[in-house]
Amino acid sequence: MNQTTTNHQAKDSLSFLNPAAPEPWASFIEQIDRVAPHLGPLAKWIDTLKHPKRILIVDVPIVRDDGTVAHYEGYRVQHNMSRGPGKGGVRYHPAVTLNEVMALSGWMTVKNAALNLPYGGAKGGIRLDPRAHSRDELQRITRRYTSEIGVIIGPEKDIPAPDVGTNDQTMAWMMDTYSMNVGCTATGVVTGKPVSLGGSLGRHEATGRGVFIAAREAGQRMGVAIAGARVVVQGFGNVGGIAARMFHEAGAKVVALQDHSATLANEAGIDVPAALAYVQAHGGLAGFGGAAPISSDDFWLLPSDFLVPAALEGQIVPERAQQLRTKIIVEGANGPTTPAADDILRERGILVVPDVLANAGGVTVSYFEWVQDFSSFFWSEEEINSRLERIMVGAFDGIWKMATERGVSLRTATFIIACHRVLAAREQRGLYP
Structure with missing residues (x-):
C-alpha cells in the first residue's frame, strides 16, 4: 500500500473530526490578543x-x-x-x-x-x-x-x-x-521513557490523572459531585482512557466514548476497564459489546455533567458550542475549543477548564522525570502522584482566584498568569545583542 x-x-x-475550525495558530494568536489588556x-x-x-x-x-x-x-x-x-x-x-x-x-x-x-x-x-x-x-x-x-x-x-x-x-x-x-x-534528553531507561513512575497516567484532578476541583467549586456524575469522553487513548477510568473508579457514570474507530453510548454506564481491555486487544472501540453505536453528531448532544474532549484540536466550534448539553468541559486535548466557541460557552454558563491547565499533568510529571534523571535519584509512584496533586491543585486555586477577581474565563485567567511570568522573564533578561 x-x-x-x-x-x-x-x-x-x-x-468525526470537525473541519470547520480555524487554523490552530490563529486560535492561539487570538487567545494571546485577548490577554493583552x-x-x-x-x-x-x-x-x-x-x-x-x-x-x-x-x-x-x-x-x-x-x-x-x-x-x-x-x-x-x-x-x-x-x-x-x-x-x-x-x-x-x-x-x-x-x-x-x-x-x-x-x-x-x-x-x-x-x-x-x-x-x-x-x-x-x-x-x-x-x-x-x-x-x-x-x-x-x-x-x-x-x-x-x-x-x-x-x-x-x-x-x-x-x-x-x-x-x-x-x-x-x-x-x-x-x-x-x-x-x-x-x-534527560527526552521524558516519557520506559522506567528501565530513566523514566518516571506515574508518567504514563499523569496526563489523564491531571484531567481528573482538574475536573474534581472544578466540580467542587460548581457543586457538581464526581460520584454519580454523567461523563462523556472523546478520545480513548492514553489521556481520555485514563481519565475515563478514574471517573469510573470515583463513582461517575461514563455514558459515551468516542475514538477513531467508533462512537458508543450506554445510558446505564460503560464498563470502562472492560472497554480499555478491549481497545488494548483490538486497537479501537469498534465492535465493543458494552455499548451501542451512535452517530458522531448525536455524541455532542448527549446530556452530561462533564464533557472531556481528549482527541485533537478544533473539536468544539461555534455550532457545537450552541448544541452542547453539559455543565463542565475539561479539555484533555490541546486546543479543542475555538475562541468563538469559548465565548458561546461562557454566555451559556458552561464552565471550560482549559487545556493549558487541565492536561498539564503530563508535563508536570515529565518535569519530575527530568529532575530525577539529573540527580539519578528516583521517587516512588506515591511520591510522584502526591507532588502532581499538590502542583495541580495549587495552580487551579490560583487560576480560579484570578478568574474571579478579574471576571474572566479560566482560560483567560490562565493566560494572564502564564504571560505575566513569561514576559517578565523576557523583560528582565533584556535583548541580546
Whole structure:
C-alpha cells in the first residue's frame, strides 16, 4: 500500500473530526490578543509570544520494508525559551502541519508557565500514520528524525516527550539515537521513557490523572459531585482512557466514548476497564459489546455533567458550542475549543477548564522525570502522584482566584498568569545583542 493511499484512509477514519475550525495558530494568536489588556506595562512585549523563537523543518527519508524509499516531513518548533529549555511532545499523525505544531508549541509555553515549571514551550511532529508502518519502519523514522533535529534538542536545550501517535518506545529510540550521536548516555534528553531507561513512575497516567484532578476541583467549586456524575469522553487513548477510568473508579457514570474507530453510548454506564481491555486487544472501540453505536453528531448532544474532549484540536466550534448539553468541559486535548466557541460557552454558563491547565499533568510529571534523571535519584509512584496533586491543585486555586477577581474565563485567567511570568522573564533578561 503506498503512503498516499494510507494517509487518505487514515483521514477517512477520522471523519468525526470537525473541519470547520480555524487554523490552530490563529486560535492561539487570538487567545494571546485577548490577554493583552490584562498585562499592564508588560504588554509592550506581547509580540514576543506571536513569533516562535525557532522553527526547524526536516526531511525524514527511510527505506521501507518493501525496499522503496519514502520521505516524510518533520518539524520541531521552539516557541519561547525565556524561562528555561523547550519542553513539548512529538506527534505522529497524518494531519500534522507546521501551523498545528506552532500552535501546540505556543500552548506549551503557556502551560509550563501556568504551572510554574522551569520550561519554555516546544513541540514536534511528523506527518504520517503510525498505524500504516511496521515497528521497524517506525524505529527508522524516529532515529532519522532525531538525528535531523539533534542540533537543537538536548537535556538543557529542548526536551521532547510522547504525544499523539508516539509512546515510551518512541522516546527510547530518540534517547538512544541522541546518546549515540553525542557519545554518552543522555537520559534527560527526552521524558516519557520506559522506567528501565530513566523514566518516571506515574508518567504514563499523569496526563489523564491531571484531567481528573482538574475536573474534581472544578466540580467542587460548581457543586457538581464526581460520584454519580454523567461523563462523556472523546478520545480513548492514553489521556481520555485514563481519565475515563478514574471517573469510573470515583463513582461517575461514563455514558459515551468516542475514538477513531467508533462512537458508543450506554445510558446505564460503560464498563470502562472492560472497554480499555478491549481497545488494548483490538486497537479501537469498534465492535465493543458494552455499548451501542451512535452517530458522531448525536455524541455532542448527549446530556452530561462533564464533557472531556481528549482527541485533537478544533473539536468544539461555534455550532457545537450552541448544541452542547453539559455543565463542565475539561479539555484533555490541546486546543479543542475555538475562541468563538469559548465565548458561546461562557454566555451559556458552561464552565471550560482549559487545556493549558487541565492536561498539564503530563508535563508536570515529565518535569519530575527530568529532575530525577539529573540527580539519578528516583521517587516512588506515591511520591510522584502526591507532588502532581499538590502542583495541580495549587495552580487551579490560583487560576480560579484570578478568574474571579478579574471576571474572566479560566482560560483567560490562565493566560494572564502564564504571560505575566513569561514576559517578565523576557523583560528582565533584556535583548541580546
